[in-house]
Amino acid sequence: MNNLVKLGLVSSYLHERMVFWMYVTIPEIAEYLAMNEAKVESLILQGKIRAIHDGEQYLINKTQFTTHFEQVEKYKLMIQEYLNTPIPEDIDVKDED
Numbered sequence: 597m598n599n600l601v602k603l604g605l606v607s608s609y610l611h612e613r614m615v616f617w618m619y620v621t622i623p624e625i626a627e628y629l630a631m632n633e634a635k636v637e638s639l640i641l642q643g644k645i646r647a648i649h650d651g652e653q654y655l656i657n658k659t660q661f662t663t664h665f666e667q668v669e670k671y672k673l674m675i676q677e678y679l680n681t682p683i684p685e686d687i688d689v690k691d692e693d
Contacts, residue, residue: 619648619655628658
């Protein structure tokens with residue numbers, strides 16, 4: 597077997613493993629999100645969490661939460677920066693009337 601065929605098989609295997617790790621079940625995602633399994637299933641049925649059904653169980657792509665967690669962290673930093681900004685001194689406005 598030449599090296600290109602070997603590389604193709606390895607690449608295919610790695611891609612298959614990567615896809616496997618990207619999709620998780622409801623109990624796994626509930627643990628990841630620190631939520632109740634029933635709540636996760638409810639969010640799936642409402643369409644708030646994207647999932648596929650393989651005939652037996654729902655499979656959820658775990659990467660859809662990465663962006664959400666990144667946005668939450670950015671928002672937390674933005675709020676913290678705002679709260680740490682000093683309040684400007686009052687402008688002394690004289691009544692001209």
